[in-house]
Amino acid sequence: MNNDKPILEIEDLCVYFKVREGRRELRAVDGVSFSIGRSESLGLVGESGCGKSTVGNAIIGLTPIHSGHVRFDGKDMAGVSGRAQKRFRQQAQMIFQDPFGALNPRMSVGSSIREVLNVHKLVRGRSAQEARVAELLKAVGLEPEYAWRYPHEFSGGQRQRIGIARALALRPALIIADEPVSALDVSVQAQILNLMKELQEKMGLSYLFIAHDLAVVRYMCDRILVMYLGKIVESASSSELFARPAHPYTEALLSAVPDVDKGMRSRKNGSRRIVLNGDVPSPTETIPGCPFHPRCHRAKDICSRKVPETHKLGKGHVSVCHFAEELAG
Amino acid sequence: MSNDGNLLQVNDLKVWFGSPKDPIRAVDGITFSVHEGMTVALVGESGCGKSVTAMSLAKLVPSPAGFYAGGEILFDGRDVLKMTDKQLTEVRGGSISYVFQEPGSALNPVFRIGYQIGEAVKLHRRDADTHAETVKLMSMVGLPDPETRMKAYPHELSGGMQQRAMIAMALACRPKLLVADEPTTALDVTIQAQILELLKSLQADLGMAVLLITHNLGLVADIAHFVNVMYAGRIVESGDVEDVLMRPAHPYTRGLLDAVPRLENEGKKMKGIDGSVPHPGRLPQGCKFWPRCPKAQEACRGEEPGITTTDATEKRKPHSFRCYFPL
Numbered sequence: 001m002n003n004d005k006p007i008l009e010i011e012d013l014c015v016y017f018k019v020r021e022g023r024r025e026l027r028a029v030d031g032v033s034f035s036i037g038r039s040e041s042l043g044l045v046g047e048s049g050c051g052k053s054t055v056g057n058a059i060i061g062l063t064p065i066h067s068g069h070v071r072f073d074g075k076d077m078a079g080v081s082g083r084a085q086k087r088f089r090q091q092a093q094m095i096f097q098d099p100f101g102a103l104n105p106r107m108s109v110g111s112s113i114r115e116v117l118n119v120h121k122l123v124r125g126r127s128a129q130e131a132r133v134a135e136l137l138k139a140v141g142l143e144p145e146y147a148w149r150y151p152h153e154f155s156g157g158q159r160q161r162i163g164i165a166r167a168l169a170l171r172p173a174l175i176i177a178d179e180p181v182s183a184l185d186v187s188v189q190a191q192i193l194n195l196m197k198e199l200q201e202k203m204g205l206s207y208l209f210i211a212h213d214l215a216v217v218r219y220m221c222d223r224i225l226v227m228y229l230g231k232i233v234e235s236a237s238s239s240e241l242f243a244r245p246a247h248p249y250t251e252a253l254l255s256a257v258p259d260v261d262k263g264m265r266s267r268k269n270g271s272r273r274i275v276l277n278g279d280v281p282s283p284t285e286t287i288p289g290c291p292f293h294p295r296c297h298r299a300k301d302i303c304s305r306k307v308p309e310t311h312k313l314g315k316g317h318v319s320v321c322h323f324a325e326e327l328a329g
Numbered sequence: 330m331s332n333d334g335n336l337l338q339v340n341d342l343k344v345w346f347g348s349p350k351d352p353i354r355a356v357d358g359i360t361f362s363v364h365e366g367m368t369v370a371l372v373g374e375s376g377c378g379k380s381v382t383a384m385s386l387a388k389l390v391p392s393p394a395g396f397y398a399g400g401e402i403l404f405d406g407r408d409v410l411k412m413t414d415k416q417l418t419e420v421r422g423g424s425i426s427y428v429f430q431e432p433g434s435a436l437n438p439v440f441r442i443g444y445q446i447g448e449a450v451k452l453h454r455r456d457a458d459t460h461a462e463t464v465k466l467m468s469m470v471g472l473p474d475p476e477t478r479m480k481a482y483p484h485e486l487s488g489g490m491q492q493r494a495m496i497a498m499a500l501a502c503r504p505k506l507l508v509a510d511e512p513t514t515a516l517d518v519t520i521q522a523q524i525l526e527l528l529k530s531l532q533a534d535l536g537m538a539v540l541l542i543t544h545n546l547g548l549v550a551d552i553a554h555f556v557n558v559m560y561a562g563r564i565v566e567s568g569d570v571e572d573v574l575m576r577p578a579h580p581y582t583r584g585l586l587d588a589v590p591r592l593e594n595e596g597k598k599m600k601g602i603d604g605s606v607p608h609p610g611r612l613p614q615g616c617k618f619w620p621r622c623p624k625a626q627e628a629c630r631g632e633e634p635g636i637t638t639t640d641a642t643e644k645r646k647p648h649s650f651r652c653y654f655p656l
Contacts, residue, residue, distance in 0.1 A: 047517045048488070155605050156375070185374045185544050190588040190601030212517050215590035219599055242592065256522035259592050260574060263550025267571070275526050276519050278473075279487045 013068035043221035097179035099159035110147030157188035246319035342400035373559035432491035443479025449501035489520035561617035568648030
């Protein structure tokens with residue numbers, strides 16, 4: 001492997017679904033490009049229905065893509081099949097939101113993890129496999145004896161640890177984590193996030209971290225992409241994005257996070273948060289101009305007429321808004 | 330009205346499950362109150378007994394699995410636990426109503442939204458014009474275009490809209506107390522912000538009290554006046570939100586605060602609370618939190634600490650906690 005090149009490059013990825021309603025295609029992901037470096041964590045943020053999970057599914061091949069390239073370690077993986085696909089799936093693993101839904105209730109935890117080893121013929125022989133399972137469970141902070149237990153015997157946080165152990169079984173280079181902590185209690189969220197960070201340092205993993213809570217993403221990620229209606233509307237390093245958000249949608253997302261410090265401050269000075277009107281519109285609708293303008297608190301005339309261009313603000317900070325420079329200050 | 334404007338006064342409430350000989354003590358002697366027009370939060374991790382507490386306020390804990398082993402719930406001066414079924418029917422949905430976590434499963438999928446909201450009006454306010462009242466409720470909670478939306482089925486609405494419909498239903502009888510059990514946990518942050526603003530403005534307009542049940546102290550900072558922190562069936566700390574969040578006394582409250590991801594501490598390692606809430610049937614000796622507590626000492630394993638209360642001042646309610654070594 002070459003160490004300077006990004007582990008994953010996505011170029012102009014489009015995922016369309018056919019819908020009967022209006023006989024149009026639904027553009028769930030519409031021209032998304034990004035790359036993830038080795039041992040880097042990239043955050044993908046947006047509301048439900050913005051297409052962020054579809055990006056994850058499309059990368060790993062769970063959803064057929066319409067056009068675009070998915071390059072893993074320099075090789076194009078879009079639409080590959082057979083041995084090459086199997087090899088890719090070993091290298092790129094997924095962690096899901098609902099760990100209970102992701103585990104077979106009728107298989108013990110040990111057999112769930114062993115199944116992965118069997119499919120990819122990575123570790124052969126029962127005793128060698130059992131040793132590997134024990135090692136994995138220890139790595140995620142569980143007792144090796146838990147291999148004999150079933151998913152219902154565990155709490156939500158423990159199940160998510162099992163999901164992580166299974167993802168690690170094949171020694172992947174990239175992990176796609178789709179809302180891995182949003183179903184968990186805050187106290188347990190912190191445990192899982194710390195575990196994921198620790199594993200990253202130990203094993204040099206790269207993460208694509210998909211979530212809707214910016215505070216969580218900031219903790220985990222070096223860089224953040226903000227997605228709205230199938231498109232990336234802003235991307236920047238975490239510190240840059242939080243210091244100088246250059247898209248009104250990012251501003252609104254930041255303002256919506258329930259934060260203790262902010263809450264206490266607004267009690268004192270009565271500051272109010274930006275509340276977005278309405279929901280994410282259906283991706284089958286055509287919105288003239290900027291797709292965000294009907295919900296935008298800064299919308300002006302031009303926004304409903306002209307599609308905004310990509311504004312480069314330096315230091316890799318990019319925003320798709322007519323007023324990007326003004327906002328960034 | 331009795332109890333100095335206390336709408337709800339819960340005294341030493343015990344809700345146990347299983348056999349009376351060897352009960353599982355889900356809620357074990359909690360005391361708290363809700364003043365008229367105030368927002369009180371009940372905070373804790375899954376399994377700490379906060380939802381059981383919420384259910385018991387309208388005597389909704391399923392029997393015979395669960396039973397009330399002691400204490401009283403005074404609502405408007407009357408003990409809910411001693412009410413007849415007929416009186417309870419009036420209280421449920423009438424003066425105490427609920428909003429639950431998952432609007433998708435709390436709504437009936439085969440009835441139209443308008444019918445479901447109107448049902449509550451029909452049940453409790455026979456003289457009202459159901460249709461007009463439903464439209465009014467729907468516009469009150471910000472469901473756009475009520476006349477057409479009434480005909481929609483739950484699956485045709487988004488999560489945020491479903492939660493608005495649930496709130497409309499809960500408000501149908503102008504309750505004095507709204508119990509919101511994790512009302513925004515299943516929603517996106519942006520929609521969560523909408524629902525919180527809605528609850529705040531409705532409370533200001535209608536003057537109802539809100540009991541907010543949540544595991545997120547970020548929400549508490551945003552909307553509540555008074556907070557009770559629950560652990561293993563007990564209230565371990567309570568006080569004004571400013572007091573508790575700025576100067577927590579109990580290590581558990583500190584732990585919960587540290588676990589909330591903050592926007593402002595970049596790069597700092599997040600602290601979770603090690604381990605998980607003990608099963609209510611297998612509680613440790615002494616302070617229930619000591620196995621997970623970073624400050625635990627020998628004394629914590631002996632006798633369970635009692636409640637320490639600081640003096641109330643004119644402006645502040647007393648700040649109380651159960652800990653031998655407060656921070």
